[in-house]
Amino acid sequence: MAKLALQSVTKSFGDNIVCRGIDLSVDEGEMVCLIGASGSGKSTLLRCINLLEPIDDGRILLDGVDISEPGLDPQPIRARIGIVFQSFNLFPHMTAAENVMLAPRRVLGKSRETLEAPVKALFDRFDLGQRMQHYPDQLSGGQQQRVAIIRALAMQPEIMLFDEITSALDPELVGEVLDVLRQLRTEGMTMILATHEMAFARELADKVCFLDASRILEEGPPETLFSNPREDRTRAFLKRVL
Amino acid sequence: MTDQTSVPRGSAPGLTRRQAYEQRLRRRSNTLAAGSTLAVVLAVVVLVPLAPGWDAVKRSFFNGQVFAKTFPGLLDAFLMNVAIFLWCAPIIAILGLVIALFRDVRSPALYPLRLFGAIYTDVFRGLPVILVIYLIGFGVPGLGLPRPWNSPYVWGSLALILVYAAYVAEVIRSGIDSIHHSQRAAAASLGLSDGETMRYVVLPQAIRNVAPANMNLFIALQKDVALLSFIGPVEVFRQAGVYKSLLANFTPYVGAAVIFLALTIPATRYADYLMNKQRRRQS
Amino acid sequence: MSLRLRKSRAGLSLTHGFVQMLCWSLDKFPPPSNLWTTQQGRTIRQMKTVITSACLLAATSSVALAAGHGSCADGLTLEENVLTIATGNPAYYPWVLNDAPESGEGYEAAVAYAIAEELGFEADAVKWVRTSFDEAIQPGAKDFDFNMQQYSITPEREQMVDFSLPYYTSAMAVLTTKGVVDAGATATLDSLKGLVWGADANTTALPMLTEIVAPEKDPLLYGDNTDVTAAMQANQIDAALFDLPTALYLSAVVVEGGVLLGQFPAERSENPDQFGLLFEEGNPLRDCVNTAITALTESGKLAEIEATWLQEATGVPVIE
Numbered sequence: 001m002a003k004l005a006l007q008s009v010t011k012s013f014g015d016n017i018v019c020r021g022i023d024l025s026v027d028e029g030e031m032v033c034l035i036g037a038s039g040s041g042k043s044t045l046l047r048c049i050n051l052l053e054p055i056d057d058g059r060i061l062l063d064g065v066d067i068s069e070p071g072l073d074p075q076p077i078r079a080r081i082g083i084v085f086q087s088f089n090l091f092p093h094m095t096a097a098e099n100v101m102l103a104p105r106r107v108l109g110k111s112r113e114t115l116e117a118p119v120k121a122l123f124d125r126f127d128l129g130q131r132m133q134h135y136p137d138q139l140s141g142g143q144q145q146r147v148a149i150i151r152a153l154a155m156q157p158e159i160m161l162f163d164e165i166t167s168a169l170d171p172e173l174v175g176e177v178l179d180v181l182r183q184l185r186t187e188g189m190t191m192i193l194a195t196h197e198m199a200f201a202r203e204l205a206d207k208v209c210f211l212d213a214s215r216i217l218e219e220g221p222p223e224t225l226f227s228n229p230r231e232d233r234t235r236a237f238l239k240r241v242l
Numbered sequence: 243m244t245d246q247t248s249v250p251r252g253s254a255p256g257l258t259r260r261q262a263y264e265q266r267l268r269r270r271s272n273t274l275a276a277g278s279t280l281a282v283v284l285a286v287v288v289l290v291p292l293a294p295g296w297d298a299v300k301r302s303f304f305n306g307q308v309f310a311k312t313f314p315g316l317l318d319a320f321l322m323n324v325a326i327f328l329w330c331a332p333i334i335a336i337l338g339l340v341i342a343l344f345r346d347v348r349s350p351a352l353y354p355l356r357l358f359g360a361i362y363t364d365v366f367r368g369l370p371v372i373l374v375i376y377l378i379g380f381g382v383p384g385l386g387l388p389r390p391w392n393s394p395y396v397w398g399s400l401a402l403i404l405v406y407a408a409y410v411a412e413v414i415r416s417g418i419d420s421i422h423h424s425q426r427a428a429a430a431s432l433g434l435s436d437g438e439t440m441r442y443v444v445l446p447q448a449i450r451n452v453a454p455a456n457m458n459l460f461i462a463l464q465k466d467v468a469l470l471s472f473i474g475p476v477e478v479f480r481q482a483g484v485y486k487s488l489l490a491n492f493t494p495y496v497g498a499a500v501i502f503l504a505l506t507i508p509a510t511r512y513a514d515y516l517m518n519k520q521r522r523r524q525s
Numbered sequence: 526m527s528l529r530l531r532k533s534r535a536g537l538s539l540t541h542g543f544v545q546m547l548c549w550s551l552d553k554f555p556p557p558s559n560l561w562t563t564q565q566g567r568t569i570r571q572m573k574t575v576i577t578s579a580c581l582l583a584a585t586s587s588v589a590l591a592a593g594h595g596s597c598a599d600g601l602t603l604e605e606n607v608l609t610i611a612t613g614n615p616a617y618y619p620w621v622l623n624d625a626p627e628s629g630e631g632y633e634a635a636v637a638y639a640i641a642e643e644l645g646f647e648a649d650a651v652k653w654v655r656t657s658f659d660e661a662i663q664p665g666a667k668d669f670d671f672n673m674q675q676y677s678i679t680p681e682r683e684q685m686v687d688f689s690l691p692y693y694t695s696a697m698a699v700l701t702t703k704g705v706v707d708a709g710a711t712a713t714l715d716s717l718k719g720l721v722w723g724a725d726a727n728t729t730a731l732p733m734l735t736e737i738v739a740p741e742k743d744p745l746l747y748g749d750n751t752d753v754t755a756a757m758q759a760n761q762i763d764a765a766l767f768d769l770p771t772a773l774y775l776s777a778v779v780v781e782g783g784v785l786l787g788q789f790p791a792e793r794s795e796n797p798d799q800f801g802l803l804f805e806e807g808n809p810l811r812d813c814v815n816t817a818i819t820a821l822t823e824s825g826k827l828a829e830i831e832a833t834w835l836q837e838a839t840g841v842p843v844i845e
């Protein structure tokens with residue numbers, strides 16, 4: 001059974017249909033990349049999976065359970081799905097460590113003491129041990145984005161969603177963030193990425209989906225999709241970005 | 243090319259060329275500012291006393307004898323202002339926050355709160371403070387409350403609290419609105435409830451953002467405490483009025499003004515300093 | 526008929542004023558003398574003769590008008606031949622009835638017209654304006670000849686403004702409510718000390734209160750009578766000190782369940798509450814008005830007015 005399955009997911013903002021019956025399945029430990037032009041609906045799709053946006057129709061199954069059921073309390077489900085945003089969205093009034101500890105303390109009810117060791121370990125793992133007591137505005141973009149990833153990981157999510165997390169970074173900082181994703185990949189984290197890093201997707205993705213005009217126009221293993229796309233529009237898109 | 247460290251004439255050694263230039267510029271503008279200020283002050287000091295009514299005005303408003311005689315009494319009465327301010331301010335802060343939160347509730351079941359918050363702020367921001375003080379200060383006790391529950395201190399303070407809480411609520415609400423929705427999304431994505439998001443993520447930032455604006459409100463409150471005198475309490479403004487009436491002289495009002503300014507000018511400067519600091523941080 | 530008369534009189538005084546202005550300016554700023562020697566000078570000289578004779582005429586006519594009263598107030602009033610008197614806004618019973626001083630009804634209104642008559646002003650030469658206490662004492666030109674609204678004469682005030690001789694000496698009286706009396710308040714000093722007091726902050730009632738009663742709790746103060754009675758109605762104060770006539774009126778008409786507990790007679794006080802007309806400091810009209818007040822006192826006219834308008838003030842129990 002797929003870890004996460006989307007069945008005919010439909011979403012619109014007013015007259016603007018952003019998802020037109022999306023089907024997608026992600027297996028445990030798999031890494032799926034969403035590519036597509038700006039405005040094709042990648043962010044919205046990720047936000048729907050994480051229940052930040054309610055969907056209009058269709059179903060989202062997590063471990064076979066429908067989490068998109070209207071009226072369901074979204075909080076415990078969101079706690080199981082981590083998301084990292086393009087613009088970091090760290091809480092500016094808290095230190096890096098406080099950013100990371102907030103949700104485990106308030107949602108999982110853990111104490112500061114019990115969290116100290118594992119959080120320190122997380123920061124060390126991503127090379128940020130020296131930056132725990134810094135405020136976001138004292139950190140570089142790359143460091144901030146890594147703290148945001150640590151913040152999501154601290155909830156021990158079952159799936160991680162990444163929404164163009166390197167797009168807002170200076171080029172020389174992109175590498176350190178992608179390294180984190182590589183590391184997570186080797187650890188077997190289930191991940192969905194919206195990304196413009198085609199080389200990265202080609203290198204690491206199990207599956208690449210090309211979103212066009214609010215639907216998944218074409219999907220497949222990276223070698224096939226990148227070297228031998230079936231659809232003209234896919235080919236045109238790749239030509240533009242590669 | 244021979245001496246790399248030679249400095250231009252007239253500037254301190256060890257300064258870069260630019261620093262030396264800026265120093266000269268600064269000195270010149272300081273001289274100019276001092277000169278023009280002096281000229282204006284001189285003009286006021288020399289010209290005003292030439293006005294035909296100056297002697298009469300001086301005797302009625304700047305009467306040293308009357309000032310010396312009444313100032314201690316005014317200071318004493320000002321303690322009343324301070325006391326009223328001190329018990330009103332925390333309640334205003336709390337009520338203002340509560341009303342601001344009412345206006346942010348999203349759940350339809352709590353819509354009445356939202357409506358109440360909106361009506362509340364509209365009404366109390368729309369009324370002159372003095373009117374509210376009269377209506378509540380005389381009106382509510384007139385319903386027949388026993389002492390001490392009909393005290394003008396209680397109801398006058400309540401009037402101030404109601405009005406100022408409305409302003410504080412609006413300021414806090416604007417602070418809440420100023421927090422980008424991506425902050426809420428980030429908190430929600432971590433599994434925080436709406437309440438927790440507000441409490442730990444939105445409010446701390448919002449309140450910090452509007453601290454200078456709120457500070458200005460509390461400076462205004464300090465001044466408006468004087469309005470309570472209309473319903474009985476003898477604070478500095480009323481005390482000055484009593485002296486004025488007994489001595490047929492306005493100098494006690496100048497004394498009261500001096501006391502207010504001694505408090506509000508530093509506070510206003512500080513609020514401005516905070517405001518500037520904030521602006522620099524945001525840009 | 527009387528309206529037309531007044532109108533025509535106003536017209537007369539207007540032209541009169543204009544001519545006077547002309548004469549005055551001719552006096553102050555004579556045309557340069559070399560003008561008189563030129564050709565054109567002749568016409569101007571002729572003009573001057575005409576104007577001068579007009580001025581002479583105007584002067585005679587003004588003498589003729591003034592002869593009507595032949596008074597010490599001549600030339601001392603704000604407006605020629607008009608006595609401008611200020612009162613409060615509003616003016617309270619029983620000092621002025623119905624807030625209409627022009628009617629001459631009420632003690633102060635009646636006294637005002639009596640003084641005007643003494644000074645030689647006819648009733649319709651009296652003009653009323655309204656001021657607050659503060660306007661009365663502020664520095665600068667005043668828009669009244671004298672101000673009459675129960676101003677108590679005190680030495681401190683006399684340093685800033687001038688008062689006439691007193692036109693009324695008032696007892697002070699305690700206004701309270703039936704509820705307070707039912708709760709045990711009596712007309713004794715001991716009982717009064719324990720009450721919560723209020724007073725009008727603009728009057729001398731406050732020092733009187735401290736001097737006579739010395740209440741245990743600090744009194745609450747208000748901006749005018751209306752607010753004092755509102756506080757009493759709201760049961761925020763038990764009692765208030767007023768001059769006797771005011772207290773009588775408030776207890777009878779304004780305060781629901783109002784009671785006049787008693788009075789402190791003026792004779793018993795070291796410095797009793799005496800009302801005087803307020804003048805801008807140094808106003809020479811004061812001497813003239815003082816003469817009038819003395820005359821009114823001596824002739825018994827003042828007592829007669831008091832008997833007419835303040836007769837209820839007798840027979841109020843005295844506080845021991």
Ligand SMILES: Nc1ncnc2c1ncn2[C@@H]1O[C@H](COP(=O)(O)OP(=O)(O)O)[C@@H](O)[C@H]1O
Pocket residue numbers: 013016018036037038039040041042043044045
């Ligand atoms: N909150 C929203 N309200 C209205 N329209 C939105 C909202 N979020 C996204 N959209 C619209 O949905 C479409 C898809 O946007 P998005 O998911 O951000 O695309 P992508 O991430 O692929 O660039 C766009 O047309 C965008 O304008």
Ligand SMILES: [Mg+2]
Pocket residue numbers: 042043044163164
């Ligand atoms: Mg996007």
